[in-house]
Amino acid sequence: MFRCLLAALLLASSGLAASIEKRQWTESKYCNPEAGGLCYLQIVPRGTNPIFRIAIPDGASGSFDTVLEIIAPITLGWAGFAWGGSMTANPLTVAWPNGQKATVSSRWSTGRVLPPVYSSATYKTLKSSRNATHWSVEVACTGCSRWSGGQINTNGLSMFAWAMSRSQVSQPASASSSFSIHNSVGTFTEPLTSAKNPASAFSTYVRTATG
Ligand code: HEM
Ligand SMILES: *[C@@H]1O[C@H](CO)[C@@H](O)[C@H](O)[C@H]1NC(C)=O
Secondary structure, eight states, X not given: OHHHHHHHHHHHHHHHHHHHOOOSEXXXXXXXXXXXXXXXXXXXXXXXXXXXXXXXXXXXXXXXXXXXXXXXXXXXXXXXXXXXXXXXXXXXXXXXXXXXXXXXXXXXXXXXXXXXXXXXXXXXXXEEEEOSSEEEEEEEEESSSXXXXXXXXXXXXXXXEEEEESSOOSOTTOTXXXXXXXXXXXXXXXXXXXXXXXXXXXXXXXXHOOO
């Protein structure tokens, strides 16, 4: 009897813990004067994890360029972003530090193994840097807004995912480097409202930034 009661109490309290558990990220709108005033949806996952900033042109749907900035704590060996919210069957943007700059790698995975290079998405690096506490990279992606089997939703909720590892990749200068499995993964679901920018300002920034 006592055992039963204890089990019931344990069940009830774990259910409660799950329901009051905090969201695993915070979101805000971030506008950068150094990026021509471009505005981003900024996602800050809980814990020692990368920050992600997403920008898109207003009025776009289907195939259009997307901008992604990754700001990673210096202790991270690689950081990844999944445009469709899962490890498999969507474009993956993976980045890691390479000296003072960063290498960006386009990947796609059909299974939960090292994702192979994905040539249907291409990238332009807009900026990248490293200091004592962080490494960061900003890219424009052609081919990340729509893919075989999905697309980001510009007028409703989109689900994205991320991953990070504390291990360094094997060949930092190579976009086809192998790397080992993540230490953490997460997902977030948000509208892209704060990510939208006037199309002309967006394309000017993508065209003129060089990093
Ligand atoms: C060597 C490279 C990788 C290996 C071996 C690997 C392996 C795995 C495995 C075994 C799982 C399921 C168990 C778990 O949750 O830990 C998983 C889940 C996941 N992985 Fe990876 N992974 C790799 C790279 C990546 C990359 C680059 C991303 C980019 C965002 C990623 C994103 C995710 C996500 C979001 C999940 C959660 C479940 C899902 O959406 O499938 N992984 N991975
Ligand atoms: C280091 O880089 C990060 C990411 O770019 C930035 O937020 C931070 O302010 C920089 N720190 C210093 C001391 O410049």
